[in-house]
Amino acid sequence: MPDDIHSFIDKKRTLLGATATFVYLVAVSLIILVVWSVWQTRVQTIAESKSTxxxxARALAQxxxxxxxxxxxxxxxxxELVEEQRHLHDAGAQNLHxxxxxxxxxxxxxxGLSVYDAQGTLVATSRPAPVRHVTxxxxxxxxxxxEVAERGPHVGAPIQSRVTNEWVVPVTRRLTDAQGRFAGLVLASVHVAYFGDYYAEFDIGQAGTIFLTTDDGTLLVRRAQEEVGVGTDISHGPVFNEYRHRGPVGTAMLTSRLDNTERLYSYRHxxxxxxxVAVALSKEDILSTWTAQTYHLTxxxxxxxxxxGIIGFRLIFQINARDAAEYELLLAKEQLEKLNADLENLASIDGLTGLPNRRKFDAALALEFSRAARNASSIALIMIDVDRFKQFNDLYGHPEGDACLRQIGRVLLEQGAGRAADLPARYGGEEMVVLLPDTDLAGALAVAEKIRLAIRGLGIPHSAVPSGVVTVSAGVAACIPTGTHTAAQLLKAADEALYAAKAAGRDRVCCSAAETLSS
Known part of the structure; x- marks a missing residue:
């Protein structure tokens, strides 16, 4: 006996240790899995934003x-035209205009387009009326x-036009005379607003930004939540530092010196x-969805x-309690057998209507159909559906809907179970069935009509149907089973008859004769 107790204690300790270890490993595995998943999602979110x-940036640069x-x-x-003509005033200027x-x-x-001579005087312009005395x-x-003999294009810092007062970006080229000396310049003034209007089409979130600058860091255009003046020097900002160290194309998470907002920048020269040109999405916008998902997952x-933890604690508690309760199991066996019988009975009853449930009905249908096939006797089935029950619930609420189904269930128990073998049952939702062994089609139709009238006679208000009270539609099918008939076919025939009753206007009984059952 002591050896048995010692063995029992050792076994108990082993089981408790294994249970605690299992709970611990499951908890740690779950934490690791969640952390890894959250981190991978964050990495993927930032990677997708980098691609975006x-x-x-590529589109804006283009x-x-x-x-x-x-x-x-x-x-x-x-x-080319000006340098070929070599005369910028009088008639030549008119042609140039x-x-x-x-x-x-x-x-x-x-x-606008303009031509200026070597003294900086306006010679010709694209404006409708000539502009004089502009230098x-x-x-x-x-x-x-x-000062610079370079003949290539020059993109200058943004300026305010002296003619229109609007901000423009000057794009210029040098003019030379026959000896290669400075002879003036040609100017194309690009609207700053042209870039701003294009940038406004991009979705950059609540705190994103797009900007265009010259090589020396002079701001031409900036779209952001906080406006910054045209011409601002941003050459000492983080984007230019990145550009100077990493080359003409790059992407990095940086903090703006203008508004102290951390953003994911992509720039391109x-x-x-x-x-x-550079475009940026704020880190907060990028990770907003990820943050919400992380909080939810956490x-x-x-x-x-x-x-x-609760389950693990309870499991350990149950292991301890089991050992103390083992001797009571034999005494409780008889009670458990009785309880199992009660539970079996409860498992076959629908809790709302008090009718037998679908499980009970399926078993009874299979049994009675086999018996009818052996005895060559007729078996009938009534399928009932409450008319427009969804609208009833919408109008009066689900508690009233439940009360309605309980009243209908009582009618089926009173009117649909005239014999011991008859079985009314709740099939599902608002659908009910009545199984009638040893009953032909005419007898089943009579029972169905009696049930329909009894439910209508309850007078349950229902404003969504023409009668103003709750009604039902019923489909009836009957057959004498042969080798070609199955219980599923009988059920299908009753269901088709029910749909026929609905299609015909509801609040009626339709039938499906035995010959409609296919093999």
Whole structure:
């Protein structure tokens, strides 16, 4: 006996240890899995955002490239024309004015085209009326071309036009005389608003940004929640630091010096012009969905861990309690057998209507159908559906719907179970069935009609049906089973008859004769 007790204690300790270890491993595995999943989702979210900003930066750079190229192409033609004529005043200026007017048509991005001589005096412009007494000797782009012999395009810092007062980006080319000396310049003024309107089409979230700058860090255009003035120097900002150290194309998570917002930036330098474009999505916007999902997943995980702890504790408690309760099992055996019988009976009854449930009905149908086949006797089935019951629930509420089904269930118990073998049952939802062994089609139709009238006679208000009270539709099928008939076919025939009753207007009984059952 002591040896048995010792063995029992050792076995109990082993079982308790194994249970505790299992609970612990499950908890740790769950935590590791959740952390790994959350981290992978974060990495994937940022990777997708990097792809998005990179593609946007590529599109924005291409747009700026095309805009400046279009303006520069016009400047090339203007420069060739002026240098060929070599006379910028009087009649030549009039012809040049007409030429510029023709070139600027359909160029929505341009504010104007102009030609200036070596003294910075306006010679010709694309504006409808000539503009006099305009000089640009103080403009940085004029001073650049006067000092630098470079003949390529020059993109200057944004300025306010002295003619229209709007912000423009000057794109210029140097003019030379026959001796190669500075002879003036040709100017294409690009609307700053042209870029701003294009950038407004992009979805960059609540705190994203798009900007276009010159190579020296002068801000041309910036779209952001917090406005920054055109011409602001951002050459010491994080994007330019990244550009100087990592090359013309890049993506990085940086904090803006303008508004202290952390963003994922993708920048790209234009291939042929001294401009840099950048697009950024704020880290908060990028991770907003991920953060919400993480909170949700963390809450679920915490709940599961709590549930696991409770289950583990209860399991250990049950192991201890089991040993103390083993001797009571034999005494409780008789009570359990009785309880099992009661539970078996409860398992076959629908809790709402008090009718036998679907499980009970399926078993009875199989049994009675086999008996009818052996005895060559008729078996009938009534399938009943409450008319427009969904609207009833919508109008009066589910508690009233449940009360309605309970009353209908009582009618079926009173009217549909005239014999011991008859079985009314709840088939599902608002559908009821009545199984009638040893009953032909005429007898089943009579029972169905009696049930229909009894339910109508309850007078349960239902404003969604023409009668104003709750009604039912019923489908009846009967057959003498042969080798070609099955219980499923009988059930299908009753169901088809029920649908026929609904299609015919509801609140009626339709039947399906035995010959409608196919083999």
């Amino acid at each position: 900003t990179t593609n946007m 747009h700026a490239q095309d805009a400046i190229r279009s303006a520069d192409n016009l400047l090339v033609g203007m420069a 007409a030429y510029l007017r023709a070139r600027i048509e359909n160029q929505a991005m341009l504010a 640009i000797t103080d403009r940085p782009y004029f001073q650049y071309h006067r 234009l291939d042929t012009y001294p401009l840099l 809450s679920i995980t915490a709940f599961l861990l709590l549930l696991l």
